[in-house]
Amino acid sequence: MTAASVAVHPDAEVLAQSVAARLATTIIDAQAERGEASIVLTGGRIAARFHSALAASPVRHAIDWSRVDFWWGDERFLPAGDPDRNETQARESLLAKLPVDPARVHPMPASDGPDGDDPEAAAARYAAELAAASRPGHQQHPHFDVVMLGVGEDAHVASVFPEQPAVYENRPVVAVRGAPKPPPRRITLTFPTINSADEVWLIASGGGKADAVALAMSGAGPKQAPAAAVAGATNTRWLLDKDAAAALPSKFRSLLR
């Protein structure tokens, strides 16, 4: 597992702008090397902020958005278009503002989709979509340049919550029932899929995340702190604002970016 780096930003707005810039550069570099990029989006409030920052940034014009694949790390199992779906929020804050290729936007199925109100079938469908896009030698999922993850107050990432079955899963995508963060039914990538990415970014803002960040960085196990169990093949980055870093040892808090 790669060693994690920590970047601490003065406030949520600077964090959002910094993540947007880092995401743009990651996509630009991937396209320079391979002609395309593949990123995994997350949900939540800080994600909405860095999506909006990227959508408004002049650097967005340096990217061929038609050659970016967009996947999701998790989704709330709700009807298509529901305002609480991560897909809905990502389309509003980012995708609708960019010339993306609709065929390269891969939302997780909705509860009124082809499998109806069956999250297990929907998870299996997404696993099949990931497998269909897989690269040689990696039968279950495509290459991901970066998986972005918000961090919950309980140290969950995606929809892998402490003490829940998804923590132990080896299947690439699973249904979640009884999630402590509403809505209770979700679909989520699991650790093996998340950790196949070149980079994994854990992005947290606000004092409410300080204990979760400190717990995850203090050597807690995946059952207690799922955020402790994710790592990129090349880089793992904690991208924080000062408030979210407040419970870390002081050496980290001095890493102001």
Ligand SMILES: O=C(O)[C@H](O)[C@@H](O)[C@H](O)[C@H](O)COP(=O)(O)O
């Ligand atoms: O579906 C979800 O709820 C998200 O994917 C979830 O993992 C989120 O990223 C964290 O809970 C942080 O959310 P906030 O940034 O809003 O605190």
